[in-house]
Amino acid sequence: MENELKQLIIDTLDLEDISVADIDSQAPLFNDGLGLDSIDALELGLAIRKKYNVKIDAEKEDVVKIFASVSTLADYIQAARD
Amino acid sequence: MTVDFVLRDWNAWAPGMSCHEDWQKWRDHQTFAQEEKAAIPAAVPKILQRRLSPLARAVFNAADGCIDSDKSLPIVFSSAHGEVNKSLEMLKSMQKGEEVSPTAFSLSVHNAIAGLFSIAYDCHQEITVIAPGQDGIAPAFIEALGLLQEHHSEVLIVLYDEPLSDFYPSLPFALNAPAICALALKVSLTGNGLPLQFNNSSAHRDDGEQALQILSFIKFLVADDNTLVLGNHRHSWEWHKK
Numbered sequence: 001m002e003n004e005l006k007q008l009i010i011d012t013l014d015l016e017d018i019s020v021a022d023i024d025s026q027a028p029l030f031n032d033g034l035g036l037d038s039i040d041a042l043e044l045g046l047a048i049r050k051k052y053n054v055k056i057d058a059e060k061e062d063v064v065k066i067f068a069s070v071s072t073l074a075d076y077i078q079a080a081r082d
Numbered sequence: 083m084t085v086d087f088v089l090r091d092w093n094a095w096a097p098g099m100s101c102h103e104d105w106q107k108w109r110d111h112q113t114f115a116q117e118e119k120a121a122i123p124a125a126v127p128k129i130l131q132r133r134l135s136p137l138a139r140a141v142f143n144a145a146d147g148c149i150d151s152d153k154s155l156p157i158v159f160s161s162a163h164g165e166v167n168k169s170l171e172m173l174k175s176m177q178k179g180e181e182v183s184p185t186a187f188s189l190s191v192h193n194a195i196a197g198l199f200s201i202a203y204d205c206h207q208e209i210t211v212i213a214p215g216q217d218g219i220a221p222a223f224i225e226a227l228g229l230l231q232e233h234h235s236e237v238l239i240v241l242y243d244e245p246l247s248d249f250y251p252s253l254p255f256a257l258n259a260p261a262i263c264a265l266a267l268k269v270s271l272t273g274n275g276l277p278l279q280f281n282n283s284s285a286h287r288d289d290g291e292q293a294l295q296i297l298s299f300i301k302f303l304v305a306d307d308n309t310l311v312l313g314n315h316r317h318s319w320e321w322h323k324k
Contacts, residue, residue: 013185014132035129042184050181 001074009070012047013040025071033069041067048073054080083282085227086324089267090236090275093147094300095120095140096263105304114261120144125151126202133185137165137244137262138195144264145199145240154205155268156229157196157238160212160222162257162292164192167247195242208234218295218312220319223280230271239267243293256290256314265296276303277324285320287313 006020009029013036027033030041041063045056054077056066066076093101098115099108108114120139122131123146134142141159149155168190172182188194193211200209208229214221219241226237242264252258289295289312302310302321310321 016132017128039185039188046181046184 001078002070005070005074005077008047008051009034009044012043023070025074026069029067029069029073048077052077052081085280086271086277087227087230087280088270088273088275088277089303090270090273091148091268092266092303093144094263094265094296095143097261100143102304105300109301109304120264130198130202133189133198135165135168135189135195137242137264138189138198140244140262140264141195141240141242142199142202144242144266145238148238148266148268149203151203154203154207155236155238156208156210156234157199157205157240158210158212158222158226158229159193159196159199159240159242160214160219160292161192161195161242162214163243163246164213165190165194166250167244170247170249214292216291216314216316218289218292218314219299220312220317223319226269227280230269236268236270239269241265241267241292241296241299243291243296245293256288256294259293259297263293263296263300265300279320279322279324281320281322283311283313283318283320285311285313285318287311287315287318289314 002025003020006023009015009023010018010020015034018034023034030036044067049055056063056076066072094105096114097118099105100120119136120143122134122139123142125146126134126142168186172186172190176182192213196209196211199205210225212221212225222239222241226239229237243259244262245258245260246252289298291314295312298310298312308323312319
């Protein structure tokens with residue numbers, strides 16, 4: 001699941017020079033880590049909804065925690081699908 | 083209205099053309115290369131590079147050749163149509179029932195390229211983005227010369243446009259140049275460079291919109307002509323080499 005998610009991040013966000021192996025599952029996705037921004041968060045939210053049919057609602061959920069790292073994002077999607 | 087100013091430096095990009103010598107040669111044949119994308123300047127952070135459309139790359143390439151990395155200038159961007167082709171793509175995907183990409187939306191607005199430029203070059207100076215409509219390149223000069231009168235020592239003008247999608251009917255208007263083109267002009271009131279005079283004119287002209295006028299201005303810069311008159315049915319303007 002984590003690797004699949006990493007590939008989705010790379011494809012969705014046009015991270016041409018980055019491979020799955022370059023992304024640390026525990027590292028922050030935004031700002032310091034991969035250096036992604038708020039537009040990327042929206043784009044990723046849309047891609048996750050399309051691929052996993054999981055909607056992340058910014059009004060109800062703690063989006064900062066969910067998008068903290070690949071690991072937290074994978075846990076959230078897994079739990080939402082179960 | 084007559085204003086004297088100095089063209090401190092200029093740089094322009096179009097497919098196959100990226101330096102003054104290329105444009106000198108272009109003056110004789112006036113053709114462009116096919117399908118070439120402008121190189122992304124080294125100053126642009128990696129994470130932002132993926133956001134640059136072909137038009138943004140042309141703008142960045144032209145402007146980068148005119149600025150010092152340690153000194154940011156006020157900038158006047160001018161584009162008749164901006165990234166309207168991106169808006170068309172979004173409308174087409176909405177028509178198919180698809181969701182609109184937030185990234186595509188954010189990059190489709192008229193000041194998107196200016197926004198990216200200010201982030202990439204850490205520019206905290208005043209930035210204006212003009213949609214000059216029928217009036218071509220002159221409004222950008224008027225804005226920039228106004229900024230110089232307000233005691234900015236130098237201002238960068240960046241004129242850019244790309245051909246509109248065939249979806250939009252253009253006749254009977256002269257809207258499209260044959261290729262993407264971006265022209266950056268660094269202007270000041272004094273100093274070294276090419277001294278120019280800018281004034282309005284009573285001539286009735288039919289020189290087309292900005293995309294075509296950019297090429298006329300580049301031709302004026304590389305040719306021996308001393309005067310350029312441009313207008314598009316409404317106001318007309320003159321540039322003289324002094």
